[in-house]
Amino acid sequence: MYGLTDNLIVQASGFAFGDAIAQLFFFFILLVLLRKFAWGPLMNMMKEREDYISGEIETAEKSREEAARLQREASEELKQTRQDAQKIIEDARQTATKQEKDIIASARDESDRMKESARQEIEQEKEKAVQQLKDQVASMSVMIASKVIEKELSEEDQKQLIEQYVNEQGEER
Amino acid sequence: MDHEAPMWNEAFGIPWLSFNLSNVLMMFVASLIVFILCVAATRNLQRRPKGMQNVIEWTVDFIKNIIGSNMDWRTGKLFLPLGLTLFLYIFVSNMLGVIVTGTVGHTLWWKSPTADPLITMTLAVMVVVLTHYYGIKLRGSKEYAKDYVRPLPFLLPFNIIEEFSNTLTLGLRLYGNIYAGEILISLLLGLASSGFLGFLGATVPMVAWMGFSTFIGFIQAFIFVMLTMVYMSHKVSEDH
Numbered sequence: 001m002y003g004l005t006d007n008l009i010v011q012a013s014g015f016a017f018g019d020a021i022a023q024l025f026f027f028f029i030l031l032v033l034l035r036k037f038a039w040g041p042l043m044n045m046m047k048e049r050e051d052y053i054s055g056e057i058e059t060a061e062k063s064r065e066e067a068a069r070l071q072r073e074a075s076e077e078l079k080q081t082r083q084d085a086q087k088i089i090e091d092a093r094q095t096a097t098k099q100e101k102d103i104i105a106s107a108r109d110e111s112d113r114m115k116e117s118a119r120q121e122i123e124q125e126k127e128k129a130v131q132q133l134k135d136q137v138a139s140m141s142v143m144i145a146s147k148v149i150e151k152e153l154s155e156e157d158q159k160q161l162i163e164q165y166v167n168e169q170g171e172e173r
Numbered sequence: 174m175d176h177e178a179p180m181w182n183e184a185f186g187i188p189w190l191s192f193n194l195s196n197v198l199m200m201f202v203a204s205l206i207v208f209i210l211c212v213a214a215t216r217n218l219q220r221r222p223k224g225m226q227n228v229i230e231w232t233v234d235f236i237k238n239i240i241g242s243n244m245d246w247r248t249g250k251l252f253l254p255l256g257l258t259l260f261l262y263i264f265v266s267n268m269l270g271v272i273v274t275g276t277v278g279h280t281l282w283w284k285s286p287t288a289d290p291l292i293t294m295t296l297a298v299m300v301v302v303l304t305h306y307y308g309i310k311l312r313g314s315k316e317y318a319k320d321y322v323r324p325l326p327f328l329l330p331f332n333i334i335e336e337f338s339n340t341l342t343l344g345l346r347l348y349g350n351i352y353a354g355e356i357l358i359s360l361l362l363g364l365a366s367s368g369f370l371g372f373l374g375a376t377v378p379m380v381a382w383m384g385f386s387t388f389i390g391f392i393q394a395f396i397f398v399m400l401t402m403v404y405m406s407h408k409v410s411e412d413h
Contacts (some may be wrong), residue, residue, distance in 0.1 A: 016180065018192035020295040023200055023286075027299065030204045031258045038211035039254045045218040051219060168358060 136163055178281060199286040203266040229334075236260055239399050244406035248311065252405055255303070255400065259296070260398045263287060263347065267390030271383055272354050288352040290345065297344030300401045301336065310409030317408070330375045343400055354386040 116156045142155075175278055181196040214225035236256040241248040270285025286292050308317045321332045361382060365375035 014335045016178075016191045016193040016196070016291065018181070018190050019196045019200075019289065019291050021193065023292050023295040024299060026200045026204045027258070027262065027296070029261060030208060031254065033208055034211050034258050035254045037208075038215045038229075039257060040217055042215045042233065043253075045220070045229065046233065049220050 134166075137166060142167065193289070195282045195284065196286050196289050196292060198282065199266070199269060199284060200259070200292070203262060203269055206265050206269075207258070207261045208257055210265075221360065231398055233257060236398065239395070240402050243399075243402040244410050248409055249402075249406075251307070256398050256402060259300070259401060260394050263296070263397050264319075264322075264390060264394035265350050267354075267393060268387065270351065271386040271390060277355070284355060285351050287291065287347055288355045290348040290352075293348040293351075294340075294344035296397075297340050301404065303338045304401075304404045304408040307405065311409045312411070320408070339404055341395065343404075347393050350389050354382075354389055357382055358386065 138159065142158050145158065145162065178196075180191055181194050182191040211229065214229035218226060233253070236253060237249075239245075239254055240246070243249070266285050268285075268288040269283070270288055305317075308320070322329050323332075358379075361375045362377045364371045365379065366372070376407055
């Protein structure tokens with residue numbers, strides 16, 4: 001196109017009144033057509049979007065409030081639950097402590113009792129053994145003595161004598 | 174240097190009626206481009222815009238802002254289609270002369286229609302007449318008439334002169350800017366087609382000037398619509 005332009009383009013326009021009419025005509029037609037085919041649908045769409053967005057914002061606002069409410073409730077519940085759990089643990093701990101003490105106390109009692117009874121038994125056995133030993137020693141002594149001295153002594157006298165010796169021996173030890 | 178306009182004098186046998194056919198052609202082309210662009214952009218409208226729809230919606234918002242900065246939106250939305258159509262039509266018209274300049278033989282066919290004073294004046298007069306029309310329609314003829322003696326009665330002649338000077342500046346500003354752009358482009362084209370060195374020398378300023386002309390074309394379309402809305406708001410707003 002530029003090649004066609006060999007020199008200065010000087011506008012040689014006269015006063016063409018028809019141009020004005022044509023301009024008005026074209027502009028008017030353009031205005032009407034665009035209003036019908038372009039601006040109308042476009043404005044509708046923009047309006048619809050505006051409505052849609054404002055509706056969406058409203059919905060979002062509502063669901064935000066709802067969510068905040070639910071969260072409040074949930075945290076309330078959680079707090080409550082935590083308190084309950086704390087209480088249960090506390091109770092369990094107290095019960096356990098009490099039981100522990102009971103068990104320890106009863107075990108101690110039991111062991112004390114057993115120790116006591118064992119001690120008594122030992123004591124008895126010891127006494128019994130000592131007694132037996134004493135009796136045996138006495139009778140053996142009598143036998144030995146009667147064999148050694150071959151002297152007739154009344155059993156009473158012998159016994160008395162033996163006991164006396166034995167006691168003396170025991171005291172010397 | 175001697176490009177002629179393709180005139181059609183005494184059209185339809187009416188002696189005072191003549192057409193510059195190049196202007197008529199370019200008006201038609203500009204209108205057609207605007208129409209096709211807008212219709213193409215607004216086919217297949219989505220709630221979530223993409224591609225062309227974004228561009229056209231940006232344009233709508235742009236014009237909305239221009240109107241909103243001058244008047245109440247409740248009145249202003251009435252002028253949105255006018256503003257949009259004016260803006261796109263003037264912008265495309267301005268661009269037509271920047272992108273391509275075409276002559277056939279010695280006849281200048283392809284140029285910006287807005288590089289013709291008559292056409293820009295027609296648009297300006299149309300706009301000003303519309304402001305008067307809407308001024309009367311929206312506020313009543315009494316309020317409209319009172320505006321001529323506001324704020325003080327002795328300002329009446331100035332108010333009347335202002336109407337004419339507004340019209341004149343509105344039309345001639347657009348014409349002057351675009352016409353100057355075309356003149357310089359055609360000068361550079363003349364240089365470019367004068368020879369190899371001329372072509373080399375003209376390339377850089379040509380590119381720069383075409384970029385600048387694009388900018389000017391946008392700015393002038395914006396200014397035209399802005400002033401349209403300013404004048405409109407003078408006529409239709411209750412207080413100013």
